[in-house]
Amino acid sequence: MTLDFLGTLERTHRCGELRAANAGEPVVVMGWVNRRRDHGDLIFLDVRDRTGIVQVVLDKQLSPEAHARAEAARPEFVVAATGTVRRRAAGLENPKMETGDIEVAATELLLLNDAKTPPFSPAEDAIANEEVRLKYRFLDLRRTEMQRNFRLRHEVARAIRNSLSDAGFLEIETPFMTRSTPEGARDYLVPSRVHPGEFYALPQSPQIFKQILMISGFDRYFQIARCFRDEDLRADRQPEFTQIDLEMTFPQQDLIFKVVENFMTAAFKAAGIELEPPFVHMTYDEAIEKYGIDKPDMRLPAMVEFTQILTPELREALKIEPTLPVLGFIIPNARPESSTQSKTLMNEIRASLGETGLDWLDVSRLGKSETFKSLGEQITQELREGHAKFLGYDSGLPSPDGGSHLAVVITPKLGTPAKWNHDPQWIYKKVGALRLELAKKFADKHGLFTQTGTAADFKFCWITDFPMYEWDEEAKTWQAAHHPFTSPHEEDIRAGRLTSDKGAVRALAYDIVLNGTELGSGSIRIHRKDVQAEIFRSLGMDEEEQKARFGFFLDALDYGTPPHGGIALGLDRIVMILAGASSLREVIAFPKTAKAIDLMVDAPTPATEHQLRELSLKVAPRT
């Protein structure tokens, strides 16, 4: 078989855009052979490009030569078909195809390129294993689903760019080769040839640069910025990722929320989803008490607290710790169908609680004893009310379906510690984690994670008033919970809590959360040098260390820094959730594996002797 040259032939239409209205038009379409159906003297080729698939018909009677070319064509060959758009005869339409009312009757077919038999077919829905997909990423990306994901990503990014530009933000680039920024992650380092033994760091975020842009008077900045962090991966964490990074001068927290809500509404609109801002607001403490986590998944009912209901007498009778919180939650429609299933589940829950001192309270058994009967009813009632509220009914009204829900109540046994690792909220967090674990396990039953294609699929919330400091048990010191340029609440500064009561200091820091995923994080920054110095002092950082790490930035702070603040949102995560994908790899064109390897290009690789010599580097074997 010989291949054809393109010559001067030009494409007139994309495959997916031809419709009945084009009937009778002469056209040239080009693309990949998606499937070939050979009926002898009649051959159908489904030709695919980014826009879709169109059926090209090769009739031996119409053009023996074109028909002969089609006989040699195979899946993934690149072809150019010249012919006429023809309405399909009655009964021959394919309603499953966008272009199913028509076909291209070809008079000429060029085989522009051949293709090896691919290890998996881009035409198939069945997804090959990820290892193969990533190795042959160029084939994987041909799949309709991947093409759709990247189109979505483009539309979302464009909508955000437009929204921020319209709001007066300037897009300004910051360097990739820089020095360590004050985020907490490990840096990727780039050795300098010119300065032997010295390294640039790839940015974990443009944090310092955007603050300097505010000092420089740019007023409003944004960037769709690549960030790098050398940490272990997860389904929602890649070593390089893209953030929508922004910063503004003279903002109140609410103004930043408004800006973000505006561009998120625009982004979701581009994806066909009409959001209704403002998003729900919650303080960090509320989030912990209601959801046991700082990134609540509000697609599920919140936790219910029974601490008050359990009187000292009841606690004594049930051998429950006298003061600690008692928490419960329901997983809708997940009630075990038999007592055997119930027992298995109880054992699983006990195993997952481990040696914490927490225990599952069997609510159904409470009803069997006169002493605890009314307690059992009260608990059930409160859980139901919580569920009714979640469904949008006023409290007091019964939820529409009766008792098909799985009710879990967790109690602290006598001797359960009140604090773990200095964390008085640990019980909330533990029960919150159990809530998520069970919600994941019973996802098929409650169906609350299934997307319906409406705004109801997307539960946003703002989490505010994060703690400023957290206790580091190993180092026995207070650490900044965020980067050290985050401003505390002004009243906490005035009240002197920075020195007297670090645990109570709230930061002007906030997260935006969607369906239990942290989308973004930001803060109002410190703009006064004296406050900054106090924060550093409270962290036990002496002047020498301050200077070594942030000297240039502290200099800039000296020259008239305005109040400013901002936020950064993970673009990849936004697109992932919108696409209904469960991994960032579905929305990043060339992602890395869990071990941070690129299977297609096979990176990283060892450096050559020559490269190492030029960089004055020597590789020490790992001990």
Place this chain on the structure above:
RNA sequence: GGGGACGUAGCUCAGUUGGUUAGAGCGCUGCCCUGUCACGGCAGAGGUCGCGGGUUCGAGCCCCGUCGUCCCCGCCA
């Protein structure tokens, strides 16, 4: 750093208690077919059971080690 799941044909997977020549569907190759669209029919090719070692008369199956992919904890403020 720790825990878990998986690894058999190009792909998706089955493979019983350790027992003859390791199977299926899809894909691939050849031939036939003018209305298919996941076309159909006939015939055929295709295997280092991830890799290494061990137990055994005998290992895809059991044991040890190792590599790879995925998920989770730690880590990522």
